Amino acid sequence: MTIGFVLINVSPGTEKKVFDTMIKWDEIQELYPLFGDYDLIAKVQTSDYEGLSDIVVNKIRALKGVTETKTLTGAKF
Numbered sequence: 001m002t003i004g005f006v007l008i009n010v011s012p013g014t015e016k017k018v019f020d021t022m023i024k025w026d027e028i029q030e031l032y033p034l035f036g037d038y039d040l041i042a043k044v045q046t047s048d049y050e051g052l053s054d055i056v057v058n059k060i061r062a063l064k065g066v067t068e069t070k071t072l073t074g075a076k077f
Contacts, residue, residue, distance in 0.1 A: 003029075003045055003074035004052045006060060007038040014065030015039050021063060027055050038070070049073070 010018050015033060019040060023031050030043040042060070046052045056071050 001045060002049050002052050005072045006042045006044055006056055007070040008040040008066060009068040010039045010065045011067055018063055018065050
């Protein structure tokens, strides 16, 4: 299992639409709006790093309104 936290910036006025779309995805464990440098943060869970990359590149970044992402991957101790 791989966990990633994805910081997301969107075009002004698209925050709610992007949020409403992403919250329905099975891979999104948690999703919160933010104030500050980023507009949303998503906790994403997939089976491996390739799955995490697929979600970020092919689903999140493909959404109309998404302008930037930054992905932080979880580490194992």
